[in-house]
Amino acid sequence: MSRLAYGRDYEVVQWLRPEPMTVEEAAGQQKIEDVDFEIFRHKMNMIAQEGKETTMKLGASTGMRWGDVAFAIYTAQGDLAVVATGIWFHAVLGQIPVKYILKHFADEPSVRLKEGDSFFWNDPFYGGVHGADMGLAVPVFDQGKLVCFVGAVVHTGENGATDPGGMSNTARSRYDDGLLCPPIKVGERYTLREDILTMIGSHVRDPRTMILDIKARLAASRIAERRIQEVLGDKGPEFFIGGLRRILSVTAEAAKKKVALLSDGVYRQPRFLDTVGTESALVKINLTITKKDDGFKFDFEGSSPMFPDKPLNTYFHGILGLAMVYFCGWFFYDLPANNGLLETIEWHFPEDSFINAKGEVSTGLAPFPQTAFTLGMFLCGARMSYGLDPLRAVAAWYTGFGAPMFGGINQWGEPMADTFAELNATGCGARPDMDGVDCAGSYFATMSDCGDVESTEEDRPFLYLFRNYFRGSYGHGKYRGGAGLGYCLIPSHVPGVVLGAFGYGSKFPATVGIFGGYAVPPTFVQTVRGSNMKELLAQGSPAVPVNAEQAFQGNGAETGRREFHHSSMRIQPFQNGDTVYLPVGGGAGYGDALERDPEAVVADLRDGMVTPWAARNIYRVVYDDETLRLDREKTQALREGARARRKQRGKPYGEFEKEWLKLRPRDEVIKYYGTYPVSRAT
Amino acid sequence: MKVRITEYLEIDLAREKWCCRRCSRELAGARENYKTGCLVAEVPLQEVHDPLVQGGEFSFCPDPEFCRLIEFYCPNCGTMIENEYLPPGHPLTHDIDLDIDALKARHRL
Numbered sequence: 001m002s003r004l005a006y007g008r009d010y011e012v013v014q015w016l017r018p019e020p021m022t023v024e025e026a027a028g029q030q031k032i033e034d035v036d037f038e039i040f041r042h043k044m045n046m047i048a049q050e051g052k053e054t055t056m057k058l059g060a061s062t063g064m065r066w067g068d069v070a071f072a073i074y075t076a077q078g079d080l081a082v083v084a085t086g087i088w089f090h091a092v093l094g095q096i097p098v099k100y101i102l103k104h105f106a107d108e109p110s111v112r113l114k115e116g117d118s119f120f121w122n123d124p125f126y127g128g129v130h131g132a133d134m135g136l137a138v139p140v141f142d143q144g145k146l147v148c149f150v151g152a153v154v155h156t157g158e159n160g161a162t163d164p165g166g167m168s169n170t171a172r173s174r175y176d177d178g179l180l181c182p183p184i185k186v187g188e189r190y191t192l193r194e195d196i197l198t199m200i201g202s203h204v205r206d207p208r209t210m211i212l213d214i215k216a217r218l219a220a221s222r223i224a225e226r227r228i229q230e231v232l233g234d235k236g237p238e239f240f241i242g243g244l245r246r247i248l249s250v251t252a253e254a255a256k257k258k259v260a261l262l263s264d265g266v267y268r269q270p271r272f273l274d275t276v277g278t279e280s281a282l283v284k285i286n287l288t289i290t291k292k293d294d295g296f297k298f299d300f301e302g303s304s305p306m307f308p309d310k311p312l313n314t315y316f317h318g319i320l321g322l323a324m325v326y327f328c329g330w331f332f333y334d335l336p337a338n339n340g341l342l343e344t345i346e347w348h349f350p351e352d353s354f355i356n357a358k359g360e361v362s363t364g365l366a367p368f369p370q371t372a373f374t375l376g377m378f379l380c381g382a383r384m385s386y387g388l389d390p391l392r393a394v395a396a397w398y399t400g401f402g403a404p405m406f407g408g409i410n411q412w413g414e415p416m417a418d419t420f421a422e423l424n425a426t427g428c429g430a431r432p433d434m435d436g437v438d439c440a441g442s443y444f445a446t447m448s449d450c451g452d453v454e455s456t457e458e459d460r461p462f463l464y465l466f467r468n469y470f471r472g473s474y475g476h477g478k479y480r481g482g483a484g485l486g487y488c489l490i491p492s493h494v495p496g497v498v499l500g501a502f503g504y505g506s507k508f509p510a511t512v513g514i515f516g517g518y519a520v521p522p523t524f525v526q527t528v529r530g531s532n533m534k535e536l537l538a539q540g541s542p543a544v545p546v547n548a549e550q551a552f553q554g555n556g557a558e559t560g561r562r563e564f565h566h567s568s569m570r571i572q573p574f575q576n577g578d579t580v581y582l583p584v585g586g587g588a589g590y591g592d593a594l595e596r597d598p599e600a601v602v603a604d605l606r607d608g609m610v611t612p613w614a615a616r617n618i619y620r621v622v623y624d625d626e627t628l629r630l631d632r633e634k635t636q637a638l639r640e641g642a643r644a645r646r647k648q649r650g651k652p653y654g655e656f657e658k659e660w661l662k663l664r665p666r667d668e669v670i671k672y673y674g675t676y677p678v679s680r681a682t
Numbered sequence: 683m684k685v686r687i688t689e690y691l692e693i694d695l696a697r698e699k700w701c702c703r704r705c706s707r708e709l710a711g712a713r714e715n716y717k718t719g720c721l722v723a724e725v726p727l728q729e730v731h732d733p734l735v736q737g738g739e740f741s742f743c744p745d746p747e748f749c750r751l752i753e754f755y756c757p758n759c760g761t762m763i764e765n766e767y768l769p770p771g772h773p774l775t776h777d778i779d780l781d782i783d784a785l786k787a788r789h790r791l
Contacts, residue, residue, distance in 0.1 A: 266779040268776055268777050516763060517765075519744070564738040650755045652722075657722075
């Protein structure tokens with residue numbers, strides 16, 4: 001093998017921005033009329049969209065079926081040009097494996113690139129996120145000339161790691177992270193190689209889903225290849241190559257113009273994670289964004305050190321991939337999503353930090369620091385955007401995950417290992433002009449869905465006791481975050497399963513608000529072993545809880561051993577009939593809760609979307625308990641009193657800071673943090 | 683001339699002052715942290731986050747061993763201009779540190 005001694009390629013992972021323009025790309029652009037370009041771009045978008053839909057229709061895993069899919073068209077140099085997705089980070093990170101293939105295999109006699117080839121990968125060192133995220137790409141040729149790649153990146157959800165279901169919260173090194181496959185040729189002459197598929201399938205707990213997902217990615221890619229060849233036949237390769245490059249060029253140019261409109265300055269957001277594996281402990285991502293002229297610089301100096309034996313590390317490009325989630329979905333929402341946007345960013349990651357993983361450390365929970373960072377993007381982004389366009393200054397959607405992963409044998413006798421799609425049912429962050437949408441989706445996968453209860457029950461051995469809005473799940477404010485879900489799973493139809501959960505924010509809120517809006521409450525898991533819930537159901541008992549609030553408060557009717565667990569609950573066995581209760585976080589709040597329209601609070605009371613406790617104690621609304629009739633005068637007086645008490649309670653900044661800085665968490669809480677409060681490697 | 687910065691903050695460019703957008707109170711110099719002109723309070727977490735469950739290791743209220751809630755108020759009108767959830771004793775964040783000269787140039791001042 002040329003140029004690589006079977007180790008990792010630390011160079012190719014730096015190639016996130018567009019490659020230098022080739023002579024052919026430059027020449028091709030010159031000959032494209034504006035109208036032709038728009039038609040071409042639309043066609044490419046439609047091809048990608050069809051690829052995404054096809055992948056979803058054919059796939060088997062939870063992630064693939066419910067939309068955790070990015071289908072992309074890459075240039076012949078590997079740059080992401082067009083993508084259909086709401087899961088933007090896979091789109092931009094998918095280009096690194098493609099560039100790896102080009103760098104190492106295009107001229108390698110034992111591999112080479114040929115028509116009909118297909119390549120697979122899931123090593124997060126190249127894919128950027130974690131081992132459960134897997135990609136497949138195929139090269140597309142015109143008369144033997146490489147013109148582009150197409151492919152899909154999808155969360156398949158099980159890759160044979162220490163814990164089933166793709167989120168290994170007990171992994172201690174990368175060798176506990178399961179199958180981590182760098183880009184490898186899995187098919188040639190339009191045929192998948194059964195020996196390779198057998199090898200991949202033998203590494204995971206659910207080979208059927210693994211292989212079906214690979215075939216779904218490939219089928220969608222072949223359809224896209226056919227569509228592109230139709231365009232090539234019509235327009236020729238010079239137009240096509242120039243057109244793809246022009247998409248990148250116009251995107252980068254427009255992005256720089258937009259960035260230039262923001263106020264220059266430094267924006268700081270130290271973000272905190274409260275979960276290390278299955279332990280509660282604090283670590284920090286120290287985000288500083290310097291905006292000057294038409295660019296940003298991201299600096300992470302002062303972040304916590306790398307974990308030698310915990311799975312919370314992430315590769316640096318995973319962080320940048322998540323920056324693209326905010327950029328594509330919010331700040332550059334009106335621009336094409338491609339790596340031309342990255343022309344506006346420079347970055348600096350400290351060498352010794354858990355957000356710049358090196359060596360053999362585990363990255364099994366890399367999505368945690370990545371999403372915690374994205375909260376910083378929302379918070380900095382709102383402060384940068386408000387002056388330009390207040391309506392884009394929104395609070396964050398829930399960032400802390402909080403979903404079960406499971407393994408075992410399903411009711412059809414087949415092995416299973418996956419997660420549940422409810423992590424796609426978080427609430428939307430509140431906005432400057434309205435409440436967040438309830439159960440809007442997932443901010444990092446905005447086109448995904450939480451799935452149907454009935455579909456899940458059909459092939460997973462679980463009964464849903466309930467699944468509905470949880471009014472204790474969002475952040476309060478002038479506008480409130482959208483509600484998340486509460487749901488209860490009961491293992492059924494089989495003797496038992498193993499089940500754990502992944503998430504953070506059980507001690508320190510995962511998602512905080514903006515401009516005085518409050519944070520999303522903590523989330524955690526409740527289980528009852530040896531529960532009598534099935535008996536209560538059989539009796540038609542009115543004591544059966546119908547939502548998370550009732551379930552967590554408990555009414556004494558459910559018997560058994562009740563336990564509370566961290567959002568990252570260690571994987572453990574559960575028996576048929578045990579109950580598992582889970583909340584899904586809502587959106588964060590926007591603005592001072594005392595400015596919320598009292599009528600909106602009463603409307604939420606009528607709809608069961610706010611608790612009487614919050615209406616009185618946070619929103620300071622006076623109403624008749626029976627009729628819910630608002631008393632405006634008393635509400636106004638109550639709020640004026642609350643503002644007066646704030647002024648009595650508040651201290652001048654210097655006086656407050658003097659006492660505040662004397663505080664410090666217990667050593668146990670900051671044992672992984674680095675030096676406190678300014679984190680440095682220890 | 684005043685330019686809006688957040689829901690509750692604006693900058694008087696001529697006077698180089700952070701101001702409250704609800705009552706126009708001058709808070710601090712525009713080249714300083716606006717929070718230095720606010721009243722600051724640590725608010726007990728249970729005032730804002732109803733625990734729902736009691737006595738366990740977890741509840742729906744953040745754990746004060748990990749997290750505290752700091753609120754920043756306008757000294758005149760009492761509006762909550764911002765809040766921060768921070769570990770105990772972690773320095774308060776200078777979150778918006780604008781290049782005032784560039785801002786003035788943008789607005790031709």
